[in-house]
Amino acid sequence: MNIHESTEPDTEKKTDSILGIECAVSYDYSLDLGTVVISWIKKSESRYICCANVHMLVIAKESREFRDVITSADLITLDGRPIFWLVFLKNIFYYFLGYSPLNKHRILQFCGRDVMEETIKLASDMSFPIGFYGNRKEVLDSLISKIKADYSKVRINYIFSPPFRPLSPQEDMEIISAINRSNIRILFVSLGCPKQEYWMHDKKNKVQAVMIGVGGAFEVVSNFKPRPPKVVQNLGFEWLFRLLLEPNRLIFRNLYYSPKFVLILLTRFILKSIKYSRSRLHIIKFSVSR
Template identity: 40%
Template sequence: MQQVRHEATAVKIGTGSQAVAGAPLPLPANRSRRILGMRVDATSYDAAAEQVITWAKAGESRYVCVSTVHMVMEGHDRAEFQRIVNAADLVTPDGMPLVWGLKLLGIPSATRVYGPDLTPVVCEHAAREGVPVGFYGGTPEVLDRMIANLTARYPGLQVVYRHSPPFRPLTAEEEAREIEEIRASGARILFVGLGCPKQEQWMAARRGRIDAVMLGVGAAFDFLAGAKRQAPDLIQSLGLEWLFRLATEPRRLWRRYLYNNPRFVVLFAAQVLKGRTQWEAH
């Protein structure tokens, strides 16, 4: 994922009428599971995009997480972060290990909903439905290239907001100004590319303060701009995208993958062996 832009903001999960602290919209029965305590929802690209569009048309303030092994392990290590993800309105299985985890936990139809692929699917739906979108994160160059690529691909896409925040904590005045600018833009879908865990914390702190559906899509900005290479489809399908990314950015990513991945395998195997196969919606 791209370099994170600023420090975490204290989480204030909503003060407006649309915000419901810790109460994500329930999916149909038996379509969610807990993987090491983190909720993961079985959905699809079209189902997720249609839900986002429905919320966006209603002007609702919600947030969507795309979950990876890295996110699961961040939640395992930090209960506060796990609560943020579990309070999201939708948590998609971004990584293949989580798809396999859902299958092992009793959802054989589970499929991957990957941030860099979900972003254009949502943009396609937004262009067709006339829903304005915005983008928050990345460098100015990455934003320009990504938006140019998306608007060329989806000519009806209305991009009404874009912002590349500074590489430092925001002042209270800057944060308030950003929120007001997003609200004034009329964006009803806001793609957030700050990297895990900062983007999830950023979205949770603004639910109820921004009248948009926020999607934390991590490295999608860099991939869609062509600034970074994506793993070939075969490598992705084998669940080895982490190895491809480690090979391309070893100094930045070695700890994330070489420390988290083995722990995930051991801990999740223990979960399965103990028979913790159900998650009750609440």
């Protein structure tokens, strides 16, 4: 992520359909994620970023309410190779058909921990105060120690581990007030999907910061959980790496959401192929009749 302090970009958001869900997946080639976040910070805007994976998109497909939460995000990065490959290959397919959905726009591929680490570096270099919301206290303590060791100039103004129960309206208001009083510009949220996305959606225009949902990144960056090797990530097998580490927690997610993702994908491909074939047949019949 490059840093351009003086740039005030026209952040034209480009969307692409992922499983029929319109998601903001890219910005102009001249921009990068850091430039976009800086432009929001300088304007003191309340925004939120989601890192989409298979689990999140299948839930959004099943729930209209959650789909609205996702499509309302200011940016969705592609978390994990399966989603990245889906968008990449789809755009290549359309390119050969004579279409170019994203034109000269790049496809961003950042998983939650990459977004978090790159944004922390940006905040440290530019003295933007940051905060952390979610996960367990012991994870947060380890995370803060690790970040302070890695980034000497980092300013951490807010840290909170919420209780594992619904918050009362009074508690919710107190948390919002505390976050805003801290003057943080970036808030990393680790509540798990879909809870963190609902939380950020509800707090938009209430929390005056850029909120970034990073899922389990707190535990990986703090070294509570091992980081998958780069080759495993690039080959698209991070899900298997995590499943072997936490089978009890992830077995249902992998047995339910992954096959459903493939089924939805195949169904949409077949329907689109039929639709395309019919449209081509109609064009041929029209040409012959003339």
